[in-house]
Amino acid sequence: MNQKQVSTGSAGRWVGFRKELKVLDCTIRDGGLMNSSRFPDETVRAVYDACADAGIDYIELGYKNSDKIFSPDAYGAWRFCKEDDINRIIGDNKRDIKISVMADAEKSDYKTDIVPKKDSNIDLIRIATYIHQIPLAIDMIKDATDKGYETTINLMAVSTVRESELDEGLEMLGQTPVEAIYLVDSFGSLYSEQIRYMMAKYMRIAHEFGKEIGMHAHNNLQLAFANTIEAIIDGANMVDGTLAGLGRGAGNCQLEMLIGFLHNPKYRMRPLLNCVEKHIEPLRSKLGWGFDYPYMITGFLNRHPKSAIEFNDSDRRGQIVNFYDEMDK
């Protein structure tokens, strides 16, 4: 039923699937931006088991960030992902799913906090960087690679990056040992045409340097799923989702929808729905993620969602015209 002409990648037919395509769940990591990474062990274990049962390839358990910058009094264990915490979740029940953590440039004591791979249950270090931090991110890639980990890079807030700088940044990242470079729509402000344009650029780097391209979307304009599909069509082979879309502000691409789209029999939806019903949806009223007008407005304006999150946490929640007027000044 598909007449789409694909210019890059081997992507395409919606009824088919690409075996190279890997799915990463980052429910606990991105969701941790809505509760200072304070998930009880029971929730983390439920997500771990559900993702393993569903055949998901990677699960990101949180951040590997500095306890000097993030006080352990104010943030939960999943802001730091110490080995003991990860081991407590896995226990003697290590499942067939790789474990990822995210280390933020300038927020991670990566040299000391990331131990050699042989002493860790972590498989993948995902480095998150803004464009101006790329030189530091490159050192983080080298450090993690030398220690024996897989590495990927999330180049954040790309909708605000000047194109000449992006081209130079991608070129620099291409020359590192990083395995995948993520197109990251931090503000949830990109349309499918822009995804296609950006993906063509990222895929040129992928082909030139032998990298994979990943996609990390936000749902401000209800386009997280659509844009992830678009990136897959354009050649992305590493895609992120979260259960029930749990993530910062409007949240992320819903993992259960992604699985529904992929038509790969190795993935199963039922364990995901079960975890959503029992462990994730019960958090919604307290954490308050998901599509809402203030996030839509910051998405349209290509701005960081923090003002929308603050608004929704205030007693003005629901007064969307008020927020619109404030942002439109």
Added chain:
Amino acid sequence: MNQKQVSTGSAGRWVGFRKELKVLDCTIRDGGLMNSSRFPDETVRAVYDACADAGIDYIELGYKNSDKIFSPDAYGAWRFCKEDDINRIIGDNKRDIKISVMADAEKSDYKTDIVPKKDSNIDLIRIATYIHQIPLAIDMIKDATDKGYETTINLMAVSTVRESELDEGLEMLGQTPVEAIYLVDSFGSLYSEQIRYMMAKYMRIAHEFGKEIGMHAHNNLQLAFANTIEAIIDGANMVDGTLAGLGRGAGNCQLEMLIGFLHNPKYRMRPLLNCVEKHIEPLRSKLGWGFDYPYMITGFLNRHPKSAIEFNDSDRRGQIVNFYDEMDK
């Protein structure tokens, strides 16, 4: 910023706009499927004024359906859209926005209930038909055209129609005086690639017979906005939206997002947000439209949302695994 090659239509650049493109609000009509068309006059008037203030081209106030099939005891005025009801909303405040009503094939006493245009404030009769009703729909088109109205046709549930029959149906519709033919994703089950494929087919008919193509989307897979954008790119010049997405089941493309995308200075978002805040969002807890897992599941399965609506109206609401198991049998 746009490199997209468009094969059909004059569509394309997201920062630009097409002046031929018309937007139709069907909040009261599609939303009427969630409350038996029982909106108080105050709400209908608020939507009418908001859409006029926002520069929307058409507002669909409801159905023109038979009071023999739909008992006036069980259904509100907006299932019938009698002239007196419409006039009561407009009053002596007729605004610069065209008025549309929808007449369902086999559910409308169109010959008698639709009066000559000169006696009506209605501008556009939108005929809704399933594929097997096309011969009747063609008579309805002729009847409304002869009476002096603009006419369009919504060919519903196209995701379930056999392709050879669709081709034949479109060809038949092309030969009528209907002004626009809508691509209608009644079950919210189409992906962007399928929209593109279908739009290419519809646009061939458009070019051959001098018609416009419209798009009416549902949000079961959170793709209503994305698919409407895709249809616009592919050449659709009549697009439907509803305030806050209010519509059957998972609802429709959100009108306020559509306006945000179109970048046409004739449209204004603020009046829409104001109406959403004051009149539409307060209805949500009672009417219960919007993305939810049961609608996602019927969307993936390409089924009518009625089982999902019944489930969400029952005391099993929230037990999504239960619904999944039931549908997956």
